[in-house]
Amino acid sequence: MSKEIIKIEDLKREFTMGNETVHALKGISFTIKEGEFVTIMGSSGSGKSTLLNILGCLDRPTSGTYEIDGLKLKDLDKNALATIRNEKIGFIFQSYNLLARTSALENVELPLLYNSKVSTEERRARAIKALEKVGLGDRMQHTPSQLSGGQQQRVAIARSLVNNPVMILADEATGNLDTRTSYEIMSLFQELNQQGITITFVTHEPDIASFSNRTIVLKDGSIIKDNLNHKIQSAATELASLPTEDN
Amino acid sequence: MRLLNLIKIAFKAIVLNKMRTLLTMLGIIIGVASVIAMLAIGEGSKESIRTTISAMGSNMITIRPGADDRGPARGSGGDVQTLTLKNYEVLKEQAALLSYITPVVNGGGQIINGSNNWPSTIYGVNPDYLNIKVVDLQSGSMFTNAEVKSASKVAVIGQTVVDNVFPDGQEPVGQMIRFNNIPFKVIGVLEEKGENTFGQDQDDVVIAPYTTVQKRILAIDYLNQIMASAVSEDDAPDAVTEVTQILRTQHKLMDNEDDDFSVRSMEELISTFSSTSEMLTILLVAVASISLLIGGIGIMNIMYVSVKERTKEIGLRMAVGGKGSDILMQFLIEAILISITGGLLGVILGLGSTVFIEKFLHWPTSVALYSIVISFAVCAITGIFFGWYPARKAAALDPITALRYE
Numbered sequence: 001m002s003k004e005i006i007k008i009e010d011l012k013r014e015f016t017m018g019n020e021t022v023h024a025l026k027g028i029s030f031t032i033k034e035g036e037f038v039t040i041m042g043s044s045g046s047g048k049s050t051l052l053n054i055l056g057c058l059d060r061p062t063s064g065t066y067e068i069d070g071l072k073l074k075d076l077d078k079n080a081l082a083t084i085r086n087e088k089i090g091f092i093f094q095s096y097n098l099l100a101r102t103s104a105l106e107n108v109e110l111p112l113l114y115n116s117k118v119s120t121e122e123r124r125a126r127a128i129k130a131l132e133k134v135g136l137g138d139r140m141q142h143t144p145s146q147l148s149g150g151q152q153q154r155v156a157i158a159r160s161l162v163n164n165p166v167m168i169l170a171d172e173a174t175g176n177l178d179t180r181t182s183y184e185i186m187s188l189f190q191e192l193n194q195q196g197i198t199i200t201f202v203t204h205e206p207d208i209a210s211f212s213n214r215t216i217v218l219k220d221g222s223i224i225k226d227n228l229n230h231k232i233q234s235a236a237t238e239l240a241s242l243p244t245e246d247n
Numbered sequence: 248m249r250l251l252n253l254i255k256i257a258f259k260a261i262v263l264n265k266m267r268t269l270l271t272m273l274g275i276i277i278g279v280a281s282v283i284a285m286l287a288i289g290e291g292s293k294e295s296i297r298t299t300i301s302a303m304g305s306n307m308i309t310i311r312p313g314a315d316d317r318g319p320a321r322g323s324g325g326d327v328q329t330l331t332l333k334n335y336e337v338l339k340e341q342a343a344l345l346s347y348i349t350p351v352v353n354g355g356g357q358i359i360n361g362s363n364n365w366p367s368t369i370y371g372v373n374p375d376y377l378n379i380k381v382v383d384l385q386s387g388s389m390f391t392n393a394e395v396k397s398a399s400k401v402a403v404i405g406q407t408v409v410d411n412v413f414p415d416g417q418e419p420v421g422q423m424i425r426f427n428n429i430p431f432k433v434i435g436v437l438e439e440k441g442e443n444t445f446g447q448d449q450d451d452v453v454i455a456p457y458t459t460v461q462k463r464i465l466a467i468d469y470l471n472q473i474m475a476s477a478v479s480e481d482d483a484p485d486a487v488t489e490v491t492q493i494l495r496t497q498h499k500l501m502d503n504e505d506d507d508f509s510v511r512s513m514e515e516l517i518s519t520f521s522s523t524s525e526m527l528t529i530l531l532v533a534v535a536s537i538s539l540l541i542g543g544i545g546i547m548n549i550m551y552v553s554v555k556e557r558t559k560e561i562g563l564r565m566a567v568g569g570k571g572s573d574i575l576m577q578f579l580i581e582a583i584l585i586s587i588t589g590g591l592l593g594v595i596l597g598l599g600s601t602v603f604i605e606k607f608l609h610w611p612t613s614v615a616l617y618s619i620v621i622s623f624a625v626c627a628i629t630g631i632f633f634g635w636y637p638a639r640k641a642a643a644l645d646p647i648t649a650l651r652y653e
Contacts, residue, residue: 058566058646079570086568093650097563101263111567113256116249159567 004067005167005198006032006055011064013050024050026221027064032167032200037193039201039209042218049171051218052202056089056169057081069166086114090160094172096152098144098159104131105140108158115163130158134188150181157188167198174208180242186211187235211235253573257580264553271549272589274542275630279593279622280600282535286618287601289528291611296520304381305513306477308345308486310338310494312469312508328469329507334497335473341493344486347375348475350457354465356427358404358412358453365411369402369426369453371460372474379476382449387420387435390456398458402431405450406439426453429463483512539622542589543629550582550637561641562649575642582634583627590626594619 013025024047032038042048053059054066057073060081066073069088076084085091090111098107108127112118118126131140134154144152153173160168170189174182190211193199201212209215210233217225261268312329335350342348352371357364370376374389390401404419413419419433431453440449461467477486487510494508554561561574569577598614605612 053647056566058650079572082565082568082570082573085566091566093563097559097566097650099560099563102259106259110564113252114249114564114568114570114573116252163568 003034003069004031005034005036005069006030006200007065007067009065011051011054011061011066013047013054013059014062023221025054025061028218028221028223029064030216030223030226032198034166034198035193035196036214037189037199037201037212038214038216039203039212040216040218041202041204041206041209043204045220046218047221048202048218050221052169052171055200056091057084082114086111087163088166090163090165090168092153092156092160092168092170092173094175096144096149096156096176098152098155100145101143103141103143104136104147104155104158107144107155108162110159111163126162127158130162131155133161133192134158148181149177150184153177153181153185154188157185157192161192161197167200168192170199170201172203173201174203174205180239182208183235183239183242187239190235249573250576253576254580257577257584260553260577260581261584267549267553268585271545271585272592274545275539275586275589275626276542276593276596278535278539278542279590279626280597281538282532282622282625283594283597283614283618284600284604284612285531285535286528286622287597287612287614288604288610289524289531290613290615290618291605292527293521293524294613295611296524297517300513300517300520304379304476305517306480306483306486307379308475308477308483308490308510308512310473310475310490310508310510312472328467329498330470330473332468332470334494335470337497338473338475338490338493342475342486342489344478344482344489345475346478347378348473349373349375349379350470351376351472351474352457352460352465352467353471354460356464358408359425359428360412360422363412363414365408367408367426367451367453369455369460369464371455371457371465373457376454376474379474382440383438384435385438386418387433389435395456395458398462399456400429400431400459400463401434401455402426403435403437403454404433405437405452407448407451408453409436426455427464431455477512480514483514487512535622536625539625540629542626543586543633546582546586546630547633547637549585550578550634551640553581554578554637554641557641558644558649558652561644562646562652565644565646566650571642574644575638578638578641579631579634582630582638586627586630586634589630590623593626594623597622 008031009029011025011028012023015022015024028051040048040051050059054061057068060073068084071084073081073084099110105124105127108130109123112123112126128137128140131137134157136151136154136158139147139151144155147155174185177185186208189199189201201208203209210229213229213232215225215227215229216223310330332350335348338345339348349372353368355366355368358367373395374392377383377389384403387403389403390399394401402424404424409419412424413422419436422433423430424433425431437450437452437454442448475486475490477483490510491506494510495506498507500506564574597619601612601614604610
């Protein structure tokens with residue numbers, strides 16, 4: 001029995017807009033275990049962004065419980081949430097969100113700057129290791145504008161890995177990339193997952209979901225499907241089968 | 248450790264936006280520099296006034312007949328004939344704090360030399376006069392006490408008089424001139440002093456023994472005033488008191504009677520002029536402070552825009568674990584770095600321009616340490632205050648909203 005990284009029970013999130021109350025999440029429960037690669041799917045308005053914000057400790061549920069790595073989040077204040085984000089979660093965004101005019105290395109170092117337990121030397125060493133892991137060992141001094149979209153997303157992945165999080169949270173991480181590059185990125189995710197890293201991936205592309213080992217589908221704030229994927233596609237194989245570009 | 252990281256982050260943000268930072272600093276730089284330069288000019292002119300006045304004889308004491316005319320109207324002092332030669336003699340004998348003393352009688356008249364004539368004023372004094380007024384002769388000599396005693400018709404004249412009655416460049420010493428038809432022999436020419444601070448031509452004078460002026464020209468036996476100089480500038484106020492005491496006794500005034508004369512030292516004049524230039528300084532500083540304030544608002548402007556522009560970045564920093572306080576500190580440190588660097592550059596520029604003004608415009612300047620301290624402190628405070636508000640705004644951002652901000 002592997003460790004439970006995320007445990008959600010009867011999670012509800014309501015927004016009040018004027019006199020109306022919008023029920024974005026209507027009581028959701030699930031558990032993500034260590035080493036899982038979960039995709040959360042759903043059309044827009046299904047509540048997946050709200051769920052992602054809560055999973056990422058950027059937002060708090062109206063009711064229900066949320067535990068990450070054995071920590072109950074219910075009564076934590078803003079600063080404690082920031083610390084959890086800093087130490088337990090690695091974020092990856094659709095639009096990469098790298099700091100402009102800042103080298104890849106410094107971008108990757110960013111989360112560790114907010115962790116006073118990490119020394120300058122250790123910070124640098126860990127950032128270099130993370131960049132090597134995503135295959136950018138030779139691009140460390142490049143700024144985002146000198147990197148391709150795929151490379152920028154790799155920098156972002158390295159940034160999410162640098163704090164040794166219990167879980168990587170990706171929000172449409174391949175949404176801005178072409179098919180080939182997104183398969184490359186997915187193959188990187190699969191590689192990382194095989195090394196034991198837990199990944200939660202929010203997407204609306206079904207082919208991306210086929211690379212994960214579990215898919216949760218949301219609709220109107222409720223889970224309508226929660227399947228284990230028995231025939232996981234290998235992104236590396238898919239990539240090889242793509243017609244070669246003539247360049 | 249954490250603070251050090253934040254300083255690094257803030258420093259990086261400043262370096263990444265060199266141009267913007269420089270333009271922001273410019274406001275602060277100019278503000279601080281102008282406060283320092285303006286104060287230096289103000290202080291300098293104050294000092295120069297003091298020097299001018301002491302060149303005129305800052306320990307000079309004037310005794311005039313008539314009551315102190317600073318109060319409600321009491322009639323012109325000149326009309327009263329309360330000062331006598333006897334008063335002068337007693338003062339000369341008894342006042343220990345006076346080093347020089349001379350009776351003064353004066354009157355206007357026409358100076359004639361051949362076909363040239365010129366209206367001027369004749370002052371009847373004794374030889375102490377030169378020491379009291381701190382003036383020398385450029386040629387010839389001063390009359391002696393003996394010549395005073397014998398009421399000799401000798402005169403020492405100022406440069407303006409020379410220029411007007413000896414227009415051909417004749418040597419005036421040894422020549423005869425006539426003042427109101429009384430012939431005088433010119434025995435000396437006063438050193439040129441130019442206009443004094445009040446715009447009076449100090450060279451437009453004829454100086455003669457008071458005995459001569461009293462008897463031959465004015466036909467009076469009283470004195471228009473008595474001039475004296477105190478032993479030192481510091482002793483001037485005490486000397487005034489001493490003179491007052493002696494004269495009150497002389498004039499047999501009762502305790503409840505007002506003085507029928509007035510004694511004044513230059514000290515009052517100095518303070519009047521100092522306060523005028525103080526006003527000027529305050530005015531200059533007010534103007535400079537406004538530019539300092541505008542510099543501060545410049546910082547606020549830039550910080551505000553910078554927060555808006557970097558909303559997404561703030562969201563990211565929060566997502567990867569930056570706390571609100573970290574964001575606040577980052578922006579605050581940025582503001583502090585900008586205002587302190589700007590302040591330092593401003594001090595340098597201020598000192599530089601002061602030197603420039605002194606060297607090339609020949610204005611008297613004097614840099615006061617307090618002006619550096621105050622302007623620097625004000626710049627730091629405005630910078631920090633105006634940086635704090637946008638920084639707090641940044642810290643209060645909701646990470647989700649910030650991340651989605653476009």
